Amino acid sequence: MNDAVLVTGGAGFIGSHTVAALRAAGLRVVVLDDFSTGRRENLAEWTDDPQVAVVEGDVRGEVGLLLAGHGPFAAVVHLAAQTSVVRSIAAPIDDLDVNLRATTRLALWAAAAGVRRFVFASSAAVYGEPRRVPVAETEPTTPLSPYGAAKRAAELYLGCLGPLHGLRAVCLRLFNVYGPRQDPKSPYSGVVATFLARARRGEPLTIFGDGRQTRDLIYVGDVARAICLAVGAGSEGHVHRDMFSGPPEPAGINIGTGREVAIVELAAAVQRACGAGEGAIAFAPARAGEIARSAATTDRAAELLGFRAQVELDEGLRRTAAWL
Numbered sequence: 001m002n003d004a005v006l007v008t009g010g011a012g013f014i015g016s017h018t019v020a021a022l023r024a025a026g027l028r029v030v031v032l033d034d035f036s037t038g039r040r041e042n043l044a045e046w047t048d049d050p051q052v053a054v055v056e057g058d059v060r061g062e063v064g065l066l067l068a069g070h071g072p073f074a075a076v077v078h079l080a081a082q083t084s085v086v087r088s089i090a091a092p093i094d095d096l097d098v099n100l101r102a103t104t105r106l107a108l109w110a111a112a113a114g115v116r117r118f119v120f121a122s123s124a125a126v127y128g129e130p131r132r133v134p135v136a137e138t139e140p141t142t143p144l145s146p147y148g149a150a151k152r153a154a155e156l157y158l159g160c161l162g163p164l165h166g167l168r169a170v171c172l173r174l175f176n177v178y179g180p181r182q183d184p185k186s187p188y189s190g191v192v193a194t195f196l197a198r199a200r201r202g203e204p205l206t207i208f209g210d211g212r213q214t215r216d217l218i219y220v221g222d223v224a225r226a227i228c229l230a231v232g233a234g235s236e237g238h239v240h241r242d243m244f245s246g247p248p249e250p251a252g253i254n255i256g257t258g259r260e261v262a263i264v265e266l267a268a269a270v271q272r273a274c275g276a277g278e279g280a281i282a283f284a285p286a287r288a289g290e291i292a293r294s295a296a297t298t299d300r301a302a303e304l305l306g307f308r309a310q311v312e313l314d315e316g317l318r319r320t321a322a323w324l
């Protein structure tokens with residue numbers, strides 16, 4: 001059997017788009033998902049595809065046993081995670097178990113299984129409140145939430161375990177990802193999914209704080225493409241430099257658009273995408289632990305991966321609204 005790419009959390013929002021991109025690049029894919037937030041419908045397209053296997057299981061479990069017979073694996077894309085900053089504040093130990101312990105155990109298993117590449121979904125949350133916006137990868141990391149701290153700690157663990165065990169890890173620091181299949185129902189949903197669902201129902205959009213806080217909103221299809229490039233499966237005709245050379249720490253790479261969008265501006269764009277004109281907006285107190293501004297520098301992703309985001313916000317919102 002040809003080598004596969006293991007995608008943990010492959011039935012989830014970013015995961016299922018990643019499966020699509022990896023299949024488009026002709027790779028065999030094995031999904032590991034516990035279906036706690038992932039959904040079988042997200043993988044319906046590949047039900048009869050012999051090049052896609054789906055294994056139900058918890059990434060905190062015995063991954064070697066769960067995946068017996070599905071290898072060998074050329075790469076691991078590790079997306080299974082506790083994804084909510086808010087929940088990490090309410091339940092930091094649960095966040096730690098999934099986002100740090102399980103990541104470290106998975107990396108050790110991958111190294112022992114002879115996997116060459118480990119692509120880790122890190123987060124813009126590692127920066128906390130950036131000193132400068134857009135924030136470069138070389139800026140200090142001072143996370144403000146257990147979520148950001150666990151993601152940063154996982155980067156550091158990969159940084160020392162990689163060279164010790166011959167595993168080449170790359171940490172993609174994802175900014176605010178949105179797009180089709182992002183669950184709009186959860187109280188922990190991302191702002192785009194929440195706003196679109198409310199605008200669709202004709203309900204007012206609730207802005208926490210004054211709405212001048214900014215985020216770098218990146219379309220999920222762009223993120224899936226960046227992940228493919230990190231796996232080495234890119235088809236953009238770009239030969240990327242060896243991103244694994246250099247200092248022991250694995251390359252942290254920002255995955256964003258570089259564009260800063262204020263939440264009030266986003267609210268207006270969402271209402272436009274829904275053809276709703278200007279609708280009602282309600283203001284509520286700012287959330288705890290909230291950062292004021294966020295946007296990525298994009299040079300390192302361009303240099304190391306040959307990646308640049310392509311989908312403009314209005315287009316991404318239209319595609320997401322069409323899916324809802």
Ligand code: UD2
Pocket residue numbers: 083084085123124125174175176177188189190191192194195206207208209213215263287290294
């Ligand atoms: C996002 C990610 C998180 C992490 C982080 C990195 C989600 C759900 N979370 O956290 O995983 O990677 O980025 O920095 O994608 N807002 C409103 N009204 C609403 C919902 C949100 O005003 O109904 C505001 C919220 O106060 C914040 C902004 O929108 O200022 C974005 O909120 P979010 O929950 O989508 O994402 P964030 O940046 O807290």
